[in-house]
Amino acid sequence: MIQILVLTDFSTCANNAVNFAVQSAKILPAELTIMHAFEMKSNMYIDYMGVNKEFTQSLVHEEQTKLDQLKQSIEGTEGIVVNTQIIKASLNEAVLQVTDERGINLVVVGTLGVSGIKQKLWGSRTADLLGKSKVPVMVIPYDYEWKKPETFLFATNHLEKEPAILNTLFELADLYMSQVQVALFTDDNEDIAITFLEYNRGIPEYEKMLKEQYNEDTLTTAHLYGTEFGETLEKHIKETEVDVLAMVIHHRSFLERIFHPSHTKRMSYHTEIPLLAIPAK
Numbered sequence: 015m016i017q018i019l020v021l022t023d024f025s026t027c028a029n030n031a032v033n034f035a036v037q038s039a040k041i042l043p044a045e046l047t048i049m050h051a052f053e054m055k056s057n058m059y060i061d062y063m064g065v066n067k068e069f070t071q072s073l074v075h076e077e078q079t080k081l082d083q084l085k086q087s088i089e090g091t092e093g094i095v096v097n098t099q100i101i102k103a104s105l106n107e108a109v110l111q112v113t114d115e116r117g118i119n120l121v122v123v124g125t126l127g128v129s130g131i132k133q134k135l136w137g138s139r140t141a142d143l144l145g146k147s148k149v150p151v152m153v154i155p156y157d158y159e160w161k162k163p164e165t166f167l168f169a170t171n172h173l174e175k176e177p178a179i180l181n182t183l184f185e186l187a188d189l190y191m192s193q194v195q196v197a198l199f200t201d202d203n204e205d206i207a208i209t210f211l212e213y214n215r216g217i218p219e220y221e222k223m224l225k226e227q228y229n230e231d232t233l234t235t236a237h238l239y240g241t242e243f244g245e246t247l248e249k250h251i252k253e254t255e256v257d258v259l260a261m262v263i264h265h266r267s268f269l270e271r272i273f274h275p276s277h278t279k280r281m282s283y284h285t286e287i288p289l290l291a292i293p294a295k
Contacts, residue, residue: 251286
């Protein structure tokens with residue numbers, strides 16, 4: 015059984031993520047863990063006086079009550095197994111801890127996009143999590159309404175052949191009983207003409223390989239090109255019936271993040287459909 019971890023701060027944004035996880039758990043099937051994480055800033059004086067400890071205990075009790083009510087509501091109406099957990103740590107630390115403890119296969123989290131200070135903060139936390147998680151992360155847009163995913167679009171800038179990445183993509187798509195499309199992007203400004211020609215020639219063979227290896231007769235491929243990855247991809251998504259966008263997230267050093275920002279993290283701010291970020295091994 016798949017183990018899904020969904021993060022909540024009890025906001026509307028988080029509720030959309032919880033609903034996506036709940037509906038997914040009914041299809042896959044899966045066991046669901048709903049987690050709330052918060053980080054306390056300690057102070058030597060109030061810690062000595064016991065004030066901070068008392069406040070923390072009160073906060074934990076309040077948040078646990080909310081989680082218990084959410085658990086009872088989901089189990090009563092949806093008929094799936096729900097676990098709850100509160101972690102006093104940063105979001106990234108909490109996700110890594112629970113992922114290891116519970117053998118999590120998929121993390122589901124909401125995002126608010128890029129408009130407004132609070133939205134930028136939450137969006138940046140989600141984007142930061144993508145670069146830290148050891149397991150795939152499904153990012154759910156703020157105004158997304160649940161529908162069963164029928165088509166996964168795997169967007170890449172090279173002919174991806176890494177088994178760990180492809181296996182994750184096709185296994186999840188298969189569990190959702192979804193078709194897979196593959197879109198290969200060529201940058202008109204950065205890629206040389208020979209790269210464009212090589213990809214054009216290599217795509218038919220690549221498609222054949224994927225169909226045979228993953229028994230996906232309905233798989234299709236497309237060669238996208240333009241000067242801006244995000245805009246080109248969003249245009250393609252709007253022109254085709256795509257329900258989930260899948261991309262690879264690479265763990266980068268500080269300098270790499272400055273000079274080569276992640277396309278996947280950028281898309282987590284702008285996507286209007288769920289984004290599946292698959293970590294590169």
